Amino acid sequence: MSRRDDIIDHHIMHPLEDSEAAVEKALFSMRLPVILLCLLATVFLGWKATQMDVDASFEKMIPANHPYIANFLEHRKDLTGLGNSLRIAVETTEGDIFTAEFQEKLKQISDEVFFINGIDRSGLKSIWSPNVRWTEVTEEGFVGGTVIPKTWDGSESSLQQLRTNVLKSGTIGSLVANDMKSAMILAPLYSVDPQTGLPIDYQKLSRNIEHLVRDKYQTDTIKIHVTGFAKVVGDLIEGAVQVAIFFIVALGITLVLLYLYSRCWRSTLIPLLCSVVAVIWQQGLLQSLGFGLDPYSMLVPFLVFAIAVSHGVQVVNRIAQETGAGQDKVTAARLAFRALYIPGFIALFSDGLGFVTLMIIDIAVIQDLAISASVGVATIVLTNLVLLPVLLSYSGVNGKTEPEEKPGQQNDKAWSLLARFTEPKAASIAILLAVGAFALGSYYSQNLKIGDLDAGAPELRADSRYNKDNAFITENYSTSTDVFVVMAKTADAQCVSYETLASIERFQWHMESAPGVQSVVSMVDVAKRGIVGMNEGSLKWATLLPNQYVLNAATSGKHVPPGMINSACNLVPVVIFLDDHKAETLTGVVAFAKDYIQQNPDTAVEFKLAAGNAGVEAATNMVIESAQYEMLAWVYGVVSLLCFVTFRSWRTVVCIIAPLALTSVLCQALMTMLGIGVKVATLPVIALGVGIGVDYGIYIYSRLESFLKQGFNLNQAYYLTLKSTGKAVAFTGLTLGIGVATWAWSPIKFQADMGILLTFMFVWNMLGALILLPALARLLLKKQSRTRNDKTSHNTRALV
Template structure:
């Protein structure tokens, strides 16, 4: 292991010398190359487009989703679908004007791109029918009769047909105040074969449906995955606005910190180049930006600024000691190449660990973040010192650095108390207390959504108000959970199957959170009763197969497949909160374990709530696996670089405390662990490890000069430490403004990232010296100093 480590370190050290010679001896050629690559990738970045897919947002390798994808073609409308509600502001739906609007809305939706037209349903589509038992047998027809003319008699007949169709509470509101158009969607546009453009679809819903038909008499409410994603993509404009605000804040604070125009503009320019390269490379690789990875460019910018500030600060220190801009830049490169490369490799590989989560949208985010970190190595470790070698930091910044070096006292001296035994022990005891409190609070952290509606959006957003309307006026909520009952071919309508499904539905009535359920058994029972003069005594599954066959002469779409081997059982839930979904899945599993056989199986799960239950299970098992991977990778890289387990502890423990406290914060303010929030902890670790590596590297260099730990730490604070403090505060100020975003998940990210930026900074400035003091017995181990001296020499 030691031989391998020395070999790797030797390779890194030799690459440093080679890169330094090429970088500063071929400055003009390399600058021209950087400019050319930036222009090419900038053009590619301008072509990048929002990219969202229903399949990308779900864990396709989870058994629930595998079952859904197997039977997706037989589950029309039970996967990705929209609900468009046409509501009367006064009165009810039985007016010619309302019905004319509902018909036109149905027609508009029918022709939208990506709509599964064969399964689209409203009272104006021929697949929605009524049935009635008469003395002559069953009669029936479409809910809207062929001779409908809008007259009072026709409207009264329509009311009767709705009552006979069983659609009250489903496609028609319980109070007759509104009606639904159910719009199933394909994942790909059938006409073009391209992935469904959710932003375009959302805009079409607004321009062709909501705006033309909404009036003083009519309200339009739209719910469904596609509308949520469309609203999130539209919110990208707000993401860009907040990015611009963060850039402006960083610009002002960086100038106040550095006192140098070049020391402000060059690191910001290099950080923007990193973002441009990242977006351009993503476009070249065929990726777009989905709603959850739109925040990654800002994180790339933040990491780049963090490294840029360190380089500018080191250049200023070198110029204050008399070096010219070229020599100062070369010295800064030498001083920061290994710690900077280690930190960025830790960032990148830490982000790669997100790939263990089998949800494509998170894996795409991992790729985007890793690419961003990779380009920072070029733009901030190479391009930035190259540009500084020409520009320097300016006379004002040099004078400020000289005054700082000459100052006898420093306001940073107060922090050296943590580099002394008493202060170190107090800091560690406080950290231990925070860790215990964090453990207790984080035990209440929940998986999945904690609120009804779309938690990515504000409670008062148009979408969530629309969802609340549907929930309040219909018996069937928008939270649909589907159990797929599979049998042998032609056996889904057998007595044995229907009787067991009926028992299952009775069992579900005792499960909290289940509003109602619907299956083929309900159709058979209703029709059987109808065949016997409507007697409730006959409203059950008949033991006579001929009676069952007669009762299923007409079956509404979606309740069985073509060869009668699949019988979907549709549940309507109170909400899609994690606790509700967990309770429902546990109940279904318990029933299936008792009643599954070779002939009949109860398979989980389809419907939007069924798929979300699968997502919650994946996240529940993946969150700690991801943390183990990210901390394992970062720890290994630090161990290979510093060759000291104690050094790794000094760098990693503050990060671990921040992660723990972040989970506690999520539990306290009601943020669940889900697709949008799970990556944040890994991203926060990636940003925070930079602080620890830079501070420890500088601290160790002063210790090797023979200084005591308090003196070495003070010297570190006056150089690298103040850069870390500035970076943490600046980035926190930049993201705290996100709490004002109309997109709730961006506001949540702003809270969590602000917390992690600040606590990572405090951990590096307080806990790292305290741990160093305790682990190295206050002055540093001679053996350790010798090993580190071999490494850095």
């Protein structure tokens, strides 16, 4: 055995302070009550976890306090069909929609949708609904009626009349496809179930659409396409089963790798058991606090499991070392607890505070995620820092976790190679490479986009059924699924005055030239169509006339589509249909609208942004853009402050935080390269990565510091750290990275994106802690420490 291995054998444990010993004695004096109490808590919280409901709502996905959203919510009742709604396109693959068979199917589907719980029946539109009408002007004046003839009987004459009515109704491109091979059902949704007073259950609503509409009516000749926020959420919730499968796969991978690492079933199963218990407690506590499970917090249980495994490996590793040094299983567990509970608690406290900083983002679903992750971290303190060592004090751990290493063997060479990063030359190279990587990452991350970068629902794969449905509607209808609404507010009863309509017309003309805009519709179009009708259909009259009597006649009667004005006649929605809801499209549309409003102040009309799904997303992007760097500042500020209070050295803070900062910048660059935008699903990833990565640095530095205090020089101390804590960090980083890497094959795209990003952060945080941290320690150690280290540098090189 080498001299260096003698050092490891004789100095692997150092006496700890009396305060740490007191906590350890108190805990291990009541081991059995602790286990029984944890068992009871697991049974109770496990029962509570089984009662957790899915809690996904449109309101939780939006920044409720943003001015745009405040405007939307203020006038929500007046914006029929322009908020949260479903669009159901019924397509025929044989001929067009003007057949008795197709119309009978469309009627049945319209009736079926009408009675689905959660649908706002007063606002439902289809060519079969009585609020969709046709109008024309005859010698006797305006005439009109419902699109479906009152004499409908499915005969050829009825079908011909239907075709004529459709052409007169102005619904082609909105409720009837441009090629007349499909028809649309627009179904606005309630936010709260009027029968129960509870939020709409999107999972149940989505299932009803599938079972009562798609499964029931879709055939070889009838195809049904459904889009809308509720359907996206429903599909994501249905994908929860697959999320659970990936969780089980990750659990299996961790089980195998942990056994290969420890070669002991006791030290494999018990840490995994405690990590699963942490997840059970988390879910049970959340249900007790009134929280549910939404599509974006479904992945938090795995993150809790990952953090728990990380700390559990440290405990197992330390107990194995003590057992290998000759301690009995109880003493080994007590000594391991003494050594790890302070750095472990600090690391978990840092995790929790890092997650809490997500609360500054004014989006309820992210705030719920922050609470969920923080509660999970709190449970880990009890399950993996308290319960785990107590259980292992009964079962014991195989002390021979790895074969005895001779000088020159592979593992010895690996530790020796990593230990060289404490030497001046290797440390300088590592720091220069890190600075270069930071600069390169900063350059590429400048192009990081906010919001969605793909059409359709980017949370789902491009070839998912939802995105195929969305593509069908976009290609076949003039009114796209991406709607941006500007609300024109006037004085009461002035919504159709000439001044109001003229102002709206100028704004509408301006917005029609904005990049990404397909078309713009408002009450102006209704007025012009009415004026044309009153003048024998001559398109020469397609203009606003400064005659209020004419305007009143043109905008009165049943031929005005619902939702174009409100009952108080003080709000006119300007509906802007977009090519897509990509971040750059929304940014351009908002800039166009704001530019016009600022340069054309109007006392008669106040243009208020914004409603519609695209308007809501534009507001969400703004909140995320302003909050992302504020969030990072808080995350790093809180974690840095905690590290400083713990270690009382700014040098230590730099050593721990700098590798995390490098990983964050490189993660942003990776997002840019992969075309992943910063949005609700991806914004928390960097904060979560920092929270998990700081554990590595705290464990390594606390162990390194303990060896330095014993008189070892930096190179020796770091080699000893690698042989103990370092190998556990390396194992944890690789294991968790492999576990989440399997998410890349998930059919849910945002899970796949999170898997790629978390894998990157797990591995790079691990490498940063093992390589960059010691290099920074070499650079930043206090002068007196450097002097002491230099006295033994010759012996260090000999040992390496």
